[in-house]
Amino acid sequence: MEDPLSIAVRFALYTDLMMLFGLALFGLYSLRGAERRSGAVLPFRPLLSATALIGLLLSVVSIVLMAKAMSGASEWLEAVPHAEMMVTQTELGTAWLIRMAALVGAAVTIAFNLRVPMASLLMVSLLGGVALATLAWTGHGAMDEGSRRFWHFSADILHLWSSGGWFGALVAFALMLRPNKVETLQSVQVLSRTLSGFERAGAVIVALIVLSGVVNYLFIVGPQVSGVVESTYGVLLLGKLALFGLMVGLASANRFVLSPAFERAVHRGEYARAARSIRYSMALELGAAVLVLGLIAWLGTLSPEMEAGM
Known part of the structure; x- marks a missing residue:
């Protein structure tokens, strides 16, 4: 290790x-x-x-x-x-x-x-x-050569940027959802607007993460799954995918349930309870994101090929 x-x-x-x-x-x-x-x-x-x-x-x-x-x-x-x-x-x-x-x-x-x-x-x-x-x-792209190296680096960088975009947004919302930041109508209106506005950006970010993640997997492991799940690399990768799925589920709940409810509550002037629900959801999503980053850091030090040969 x-x-x-x-x-x-x-x-x-x-x-x-x-x-x-x-x-x-x-x-x-x-x-x-x-x-x-x-x-x-x-x-x-x-x-x-x-x-x-x-x-x-x-x-x-x-x-x-x-x-x-x-x-x-x-x-x-x-x-x-x-x-x-x-x-x-x-x-x-x-x-x-x-x-x-x-x-x-x-x-x-x-x-x-x-x-x-x-x-x-x-x-x-x-x-x-x-x-x-x-x-x-x-990362793993540094071990490639020629055109394969270029495309692997491109996928790596796209994955980093899209992941960074999502993580930065989660940090921003966590800061904006602090109890002392949802006390005035103006701050709540800004929060409601940014939550609604992030829907489109969030969908693009998730699509880019999935696309670049699949490309990276193909470069590192190839078009196969057999044997990979038996290695430490495979177990960590499955854990990362499970956490990513949890994040997508929480983001979907925010988009289709919690954010619309919060927007309606803002119009009624009853936003404290709605903000609390979003705060808990965002906290879970941010916690999952931190765990994903920990797994990414660990995965970058492992080679599925070397483990398969052991």
Whole structure:
């Protein structure tokens, strides 16, 4: 089994970069005008600044851990020269440098949110998307060559972006559904509008996740299921699919039952109870998403081919 610390760092990095990208993107397509200013609806500036800085720290730890594992070094300091060599002489190192530059740019750009909220969120979403895409170079696609490598990377990146879009939206709704945020009619109206508006975006996101996930499976395992479920990789993959199914079910309940009920309650001025129901559903969906990210981080360290041969 891969080092638990490496899996934990991968999980934290996936969660962090998806939040950076997805939350900024949510502010662009769901909020309007002054609502995009930090503090009006969501605390964009402190949250995205912290996320970018944490991403920088996690990226440093990640590259040293990879160098330590590849070199066989027993101490962290022994791995530093190997990490420097990886950064300067490998494609993975180039992707890492691009990620670091994108995260620095995001941290600087979000500082201007109060002055130019839309432009700052646009830049953070673009830079966050670049940083998130670099995680593909730590996955299975890096082992391919030629055109297969290109298409595998493309599917990986699309999967990362669509997953980040969903995760960021869940974080945004969790923040907007806090009890102290559903006390005024204005905040409740914004919440109702964004919940309704996310229906179309959510459907597109789910479709992209399914499409890119199927393509990734075909690249990694091939058009087969026999034998895969007997491996650790297969068990984790089944767990991921079960959690994804739960998330889709909860999202469907939100879309077709809870959101319409909340919208009707807002018109009647009785939104506290309806907000509570959506809050519980979103909490479950966000919890499932966190577990999925943990499984993704673990799956990225496993090879179904190697396990099949053991």
